Amino acid sequence: MLEHGGNLRDAAREYGRPLADWIDLSTGINPHWYAAPAPDANAWHRLPESDPALAAAACSYYDAPAMLPVAGTQAAIQALPRLRAPSRVVVAAPSYAEHAHHWGQQGHQLRQVPYAQLADAVDSCDVLVVCNPNNPTGERIAPALLLAWATRLAARGGWLVVDEAFGDTEAHASLGPHSGQPGLIVLRSIGKFFGLAGLRLGFVAAHPALLGQLADMLGPWAVSGPAQQVALAALTDTHWQNAMRERLRGEGDRLHQLLATHGIASSGTALFQWWPEDRAEAFWRHMAESGIWVRLFRHAAHGIRLGLPLDEHAWLRLQQALTAWKHT
Secondary structure, X not given: OOOOOOOHHHHHHHHOOOHHHOEEOOOOOOOOOOOXXXXXXXXXXXXXXXXXXXXXXXXXXXXXXOEEEEOOHHHHHHHHHHHOOOOEEEEEEOOOHHHHHHHHHOOOEEEEEEHHHHHHHHXXXXXXXXXXXXXXXOOOOOHHHHHHHHHHHHOOOOEEEEEOOOOOOOHHHOOHHHOOOOOEEEXXXXXXXXXXXXXXOEEXXXXXXXXXXXXXXXXXOOOOHHHHHHHHHHHHOHHHHHHHHHHHHHHHHHHHHHHHHOOOOOEEOOOEEEEEOOOHHHHHHHHHHXXXXXXXXXXXXXXXXXXXXXXXXXXXXXXXXXXXHHOO
């Protein structure tokens, strides 16, 4: 199993610090999560048949013509490679490691290509997988360019898979409105922007025929009844969404500036900052010794990703740890 952020129990065991004493900045998940309403009592009793209202709310929120709820986009990431015969697959690098992992496991011919070289790879692959904004670097590819690539791929039966898990604060850049065209697959997550990672719910936007194949592969009752009800409330709460977008943009700017004042030139999204770090392991260890868990990337991306602190106390501890690092 691949390593991911959020593994705070591993940190607690390794450093002998109780869970309650940690600040977890390792995931990029919104620390100001949506206050989930209590689901109806029968949501725990009934088999979780698909609620058409949830799919409709997702289509409205993500501005997509058709969407399939799934048990987290992870479920789709694992299933999509099984829907194709062996293909030439390019996964943008660095990016969320599960994409390359699962395409590689299913017998496809896999290449990982840096973002700067993707344009040259489009015509030599059958499937192109891109995170936009990218996780972990925050790099972006213009929607018009992605659509041009999707058209070229679809002309020969290929796919463009765009993971927009961190796209909620940049709705203008989403390919959701175009996802009805053959060969374009867009993945969206409830976990990041709404801060509901434990809900295990995401959505796939694509041509209805492909969504039907994916639904058949994932089988019945893919999303729990309580998860469907909570997500329906979150997706239709436009007041919360608008206020949270503004708040996250402000806090994202604050994090960027805080790092800059400590000599760190970072980039990212409203939810996280990233920078290549020559002393990445030492920085990660320093922060852990201060009770702050950040995400260390050792391989394709050698650097650090840092999410948003929850409150002023956490901001202060982060500032103090950064100041101490600056003077090491």
